[in-house]
Amino acid sequence: MPTFLSTTATVRRVGLAALVSAVVLATGPTATAQAPDPPVAVDCGTHDRTRQALRDLTDHDGLAGAAVLVTNPTAGKHCARWTETAGTADLRTGRPMNATDRLRAGSVTKTFTAAVVLQLVAERRLSLDAPADRYLPGVLPDGRDGRPITVRQLLRHTSGLPDYLDAPEWAHFERLRYRHFEPRDLVARALELPRPRSTWHYATTNYLVLGMIVREVTGRSAEAEITRRVIKPLGLRDTHWPGDDVRLRGPHSRSYFTDGDGRRVDGTDWNMTFGGVGGALVSSPGDLTRFATALFDGRLLPAPQLAEMRRTVEVDTDRLWPGARYGLGLISTPLTCGGLWWGHAGTVPGGHRALVAVGPGGRSVAVALNQVPASLSAESDFLNLVDQSLCEGRPSERTSA
Secondary structure (H helix, E strand, C coil): CCCCCCCCCCCCCCCCCCCCCCCCCCCCCCCCCCCCCCCCCCCCCCCHHHHHHHHHHHHHCCCCEEEEEEECCCCCCCCCEEEEEEEEEECCCCEECCCCCEEECHHHHHHHHHHHHHHHHHCCCCCCCCEHHHCCCCCCCCCCCCCCCEHHHHHHCCCCCCCHHHCHHHHHHHHHCCCCCCHHHHHHHHCCCCCCCCCCCCCHHHHHHHHHHHHHHHCCCHHHHHHHHHHCCCCCCCCECCCCCCCCCCCECCCEEECCCCCEEECCCCCHHHCHHHCCCEECHHHHHHHHHHHHCCCCCCHHHHHHHCCCEECCCCCCCCCCEECCCCEEEECCCCCEEEEEEEECCCCCEEEEEECHHHCEEEEEECECCCCHHHHHHHHHHHHHHHHCCCHHHHHHC
């Protein structure tokens, strides 16, 4: 699943104010109720730049809808969580976009898969630098250097494996939208393609192979292991594997793509078995935020494995944006206000794009689009939305201003 194309319910845990009334016995004196204190006025900022970045995507670039959920643990309880939206979630009904709808998370799925692989490394059931052949004998050829491909290289996209999505039949992806695919068949198709020339080559093939390794090591499918180890423990109620179900369950935005005739087409219904553990998850901005927060605060991985995730390499900017680097299922990108964001983005052919990122100080952003940006300027606007969401109102920025 591509994360980025160059030509990609908030957790329903709402804090409820408890109103406590004094109750006296019938034999006791009558109590006089006191009026509650007036609410304290809190200035959380206007989020003007984030709001404008959203409008650039919908009003200027023509996307149907866009939404962001921002969490900021250092902002105080009144300002720690906010959303901004623009555009339309469903063009048939005119329902506005919101930040609680489910969507197809695309390649953000890879970070879930990487987390489980690294849990198995921490348990000494896998080794990052072991050849994949140790777990899947005879499945993969040697790498470009003549040595066996390792688990680390699969996680980092430095294996030299082709991407099955580069096969000619995927040039008309809409013709395949209702087909079922098996991971082994997709990996076999990838191995029929020419080897990429670049050292780093983003390929969902790598993650399908990792899913096959997880099955061999645990005796359960990688989907089952991700559900058991990540989705259920974190209470991600909006996150699930759709399997062969082409429909999205629960509240969701529709998604749209442009067909060969330049018409906007509804692409919400799609068989995502072709994405597997590299791109099939359904989630929501709230669930993605909870997952990313748990990953980076150490609830999912011990410190040594989390450090391994953050060891990055240079990327091919034809397949990822300038300035980005890739770790083990993680992307890092510089922020205009200083520091880096860490996370992942994902795009599906039907039109959904998701991104979750955590920046300095633990501020996070989850982005949901229901149409893929169709130009380089639109892609730039998408990255600007992420940057503004993580930078706007930071104390260092306010001081310099």
